[in-house]
Amino acid sequence: MAAFLYPPFYAYPPYFTLQPVEETRAKQVQAWKALIFDFCVHHNIHTVSADDHADGTVDVLPDPSSPLFVNAAIHRALKREAKVVFLDALVAEGHGEWLEADKHRCRVFFKTLAEYVSDVRRWVDENALHGSVYTLYEMAEATEIPDEWKRLDRDVLHRIFVACQSSGVSSVFGGENGEDVGVKFL
Amino acid sequence: MFLYKLTLTPSGRPLLFPGEVEVVLMEATDLEFPSGAGGDAANPREKLTAGVLTLTTARILWTSTSAGAYFVPLPAMRHHEELSRGMFRTKSPRVRFEVFVTPDVHPAVQPTSATGHVVAAFRGRAGCDPLVASLPGILAQRAWTRLPPTVWLTSPPPTSSTTNGTNAVTTTTNNSSNHNSSTAQQPQPPSEETATFFRASDAGVAGILRRQERDSAAADRDLSEAFADLNALKEKASAMVSLASKLKAAVARSEGGADDKRATEDVHGWLLSLGIDSPVTKESAGALYHQQLSRQLADFLLVPPTGDKSSHGAPLTAAGGMLSLVDAWCIYNRARGTALVSPEDVRKACELWPKLGIPIVLRTFSSGSLAVVSGDFDDDVVDAKLLVLMASDDVESARSTRPLEEAIRLARHAGGLRSVGVTEAARVLGTSLELAREHLLCAESRGWLCRDDGGSGLRFSYNFFRDL
Numbered sequence: 001m002a003a004f005l006y007p008p009f010y011a012y013p014p015y016f017t018l019q020p021v022e023e024t025r026a027k028q029v030q031a032w033k034a035l036i037f038d039f040c041v042h043h044n045i046h047t048v049s050a051d052d053h054a055d056g057t058v059d060v061l062p063d064p065s066s067p068l069f070v071n072a073a074i075h076r077a078l079k080r081e082a083k084v085v086f087l088d089a090l091v092a093e094g095h096g097e098w099l100e101a102d103k104h105r106c107r108v109f110f111k112t113l114a115e116y117v118s119d120v121r122r123w124v125d126e127n128a129l130h131g132s133v134y135t136l137y138e139m140a141e142a143t144e145i146p147d148e149w150k151r152l153d154r155d156v157l158h159r160i161f162v163a164c165q166s167s168g169v170s171s172v173f174g175g176e177n178g179e180d181v182g183v184k185f186l
Numbered sequence: 187m188f189l190y191k192l193t194l195t196p197s198g199r200p201l202l203f204p205g206e207v208e209v210v211l212m213e214a215t216d217l218e219f220p221s222g223a224g225g226d227a228a229n230p231r232e233k234l235t236a237g238v239l240t241l242t243t244a245r246i247l248w249t250s251t252s253a254g255a256y257f258v259p260l261p262a263m264r265h266h267e268e269l270s271r272g273m274f275r276t277k278s279p280r281v282r283f284e285v286f287v288t289p290d291v292h293p294a295v296q297p298t299s300a301t302g303h304v305v306a307a308f309r310g311r312a313g314c315d316p317l318v319a320s321l322p323g324i325l326a327q328r329a330w331t332r333l334p335p336t337v338w339l340t341s342p343p344p345t346s347s348t349t350n351g352t353n354a355v356t357t358t359t360n361n362s363s364n365h366n367s368s369t370a371q372q373p374q375p376p377s378e379e380t381a382t383f384f385r386a387s388d389a390g391v392a393g394i395l396r397r398q399e400r401d402s403a404a405a406d407r408d409l410s411e412a413f414a415d416l417n418a419l420k421e422k423a424s425a426m427v428s429l430a431s432k433l434k435a436a437v438a439r440s441e442g443g444a445d446d447k448r449a450t451e452d453v454h455g456w457l458l459s460l461g462i463d464s465p466v467t468k469e470s471a472g473a474l475y476h477q478q479l480s481r482q483l484a485d486f487l488l489v490p491p492t493g494d495k496s497s498h499g500a501p502l503t504a505a506g507g508m509l510s511l512v513d514a515w516c517i518y519n520r521a522r523g524t525a526l527v528s529p530e531d532v533r534k535a536c537e538l539w540p541k542l543g544i545p546i547v548l549r550t551f552s553s554g555s556l557a558v559v560s561g562d563f564d565d566d567v568v569d570a571k572l573l574v575l576m577a578s579d580d581v582e583s584a585r586s587t588r589p590l591e592e593a594i595r596l597a598r599h600a601g602g603l604r605s606v607g608v609t610e611a612a613r614v615l616g617t618s619l620e621l622a623r624e625h626l627l628c629a630e631s632r633g634w635l636c637r638d639d640g641g642s643g644l645r646f647s648y649n650f651f652r653d654l
Contacts, residue, residue, distance in 0.1 A: 009654070012602055013638035014647050021631050027651035028636075076640055 004042045004066055016076035032086040037095055039068050040108040046153035048106050050083040113163045121169045124185045133184045192247055192255035197484040197544045203337040206244045209324055210316045211474050214309040215239035217248055241317055243329035261330055262286045264301050268318055279314035280307045480535035484544045486518055507563035510620055511556035551624045566590045569629045573597040575606050575614050576648040584614045602650035605638050
């Protein structure tokens with residue numbers, strides 16, 4: 001996999017300080033939001049932690065030498081307050097979701113849930129899969145499942161089908177842990 | 187004619203002679219002229235109403251916003267009396283002054299025996315009591331005799347007659363004291379002016395040494411008397427001020443040696459802040475206190491001390507147009523000497539500036555700190571300097587004034603990696619750390635800079651976010 005290309009301003013110390021001036025901060029939030037999203041897509045990361053960690057501050061790091069919220073070369077790291085602001089912006093545009101009410105971890109969606117739901121609806125329609133049942137394990141392995149979904153984390157898949165259920169595309173049943181969960185397309 | 191036109195400072199306070207001190211201020215005072223029209227020759231008036239009358243050690247001043255500003259010299263005063271207020275004390279208190287009519291603008295030189303009357307009517311609450319109480323003492327002190335005679339002239343005297351003029355003043359002051367039965371008659375001790383005249387014994391090296399010895403003995407005497415007790419200190423205050431100005435002159439002469447230039451500059455700055463001869467006090471200004479204080483503070487901050495040709499100039503100008511309120515208060519109080527003012531009074535005086543139409547404003551920063559800002563202060567100039575500073579560490583280049591657009595271009599061209607702390611900004615802007623910080627924060631809030639709150643304290647860089 002090609003190395004992730006950080007934007008040039010990643011080397012600027014002020015990039016790591018939450019800017020108090022509204023206009024400047026808007027630009028900063030925009031820049032960070034894009035960076036977090038691109039970083040997660042590139043490394044296929046689905047959960048980002050806003051807590052202060054001694055290490056790279058990202059829960060699942062494929063490569064500790066390429067962190068997200070820290071630039072060791074200029075000795076700068078984002079504080080929790082700033083991370084919450086930037087992830088809030090990601091959540092606001094539908095590409096994220098806080099896992100806890102007090103905002104410790106954020107799930108990152110590569111598409112918005114609405115986009116996923118319409119993708120699933122189209123896929124079910126195109127393949128005439130109405131009434132068929134899959135477990136989440138099968139979703140990750142079966143050949144007819146699009147590659148895009150196979151890359152996804154089980155929890156994210158689960159979350160997508162829960163969203164589908166509420167818009168009447170599928171129903172979800174089974175236990176809480178991923179292996180037992182089944183999906184029936186309607 | 188008995189009134190002379192009074193010169194005002196830009197903020198509307200009377201321009202006092204060097205060494206002249208305000209004693210009493212009385213508002214709502216009218217001037218009437220029972221023996222014919224008064225006012226100045228160009229514009230005779232029957233009556234002048236609703237002005238502020240000020241008794242100083244040399245003159246009676248009358249100022250009003252509409253009717254102009256005039257003065258009566260105390261040496262021309264022959265007699266004064268309080269007029270009857272009528273059987274039922276229904277009339278406002280009035281004081282009649284009998285004044286020598288002088289044909290010349292130079293009242294001390296040629297008084298004639300002819301006199302005229304000016305009546306001052308006091309419509310304020312205090313009546314005429316403060317004036318009547320202080321006037322005899324002021325007349326007895328004859329402080330005007332210690333003023334240089336040239337102060338009475340509206341234009342400088344012809345050079346050829348300078349010595350004659352000096353002699354004439356000495357004689358006429360003696361004459362007028364003979365005329366004037368109401369003032370105490372004391373033989374005047376030889377003034378310091380006459381003491382410094384050239385004498386044969388002062389000639390040569392020995393003479394110079396003798397003279398220096400005499401001067402230093404006099405200075406020693408002033409110092410030891412001044413610190414004997416506080417009252418003596420107050421009496422000696424003017425002597426201390428003149429000593430300070432002498433020191434200042436000495437410092438000015440010795441300037442040029444590069445090594446001790448800094449030291450002399452420091453001494454210079456300290457001395458410069460000595461020397462408001464007539465501080466506005468609650469006792470002298472009463473109800474007008476804050477207004478007068480406001481005007482004097484504005485004059486102090488904006489108008490360079492008279493006769494001072496050094497680069498220091500007025501405190502506010504020297505500080506680049508902005509001073510923190512605390513600094514302004516300190517400098518002002520140091521200049522006042524003994525009659526100190528409270529921070530609260532200074533703040534109130536500052537808040538009166540817009541009302542009095544004085545071109546200084548009190549600015550409140552977002553952090554809550556206060557600063558005194560002159561009307562022509564331009565934030566863009568400071569922003570431009572800061573931006574240039576973000577572009578390179580060339581301090582000299584950052585100090586020069588340039589248009590904001592050019593500064594932005596320079597900073598953008600240099601990228602945004604260079605950061606600047608408060609200390610460095612203060613050095614380039616020539617301000618205190620507190621103000622430099624405020625300037626940086628202001629530039630940040632205007633979107634030119636962004637902050638870096640890393641391990642080494644708050645630093646600022648060019649706001650590269652603008653260009654994203």
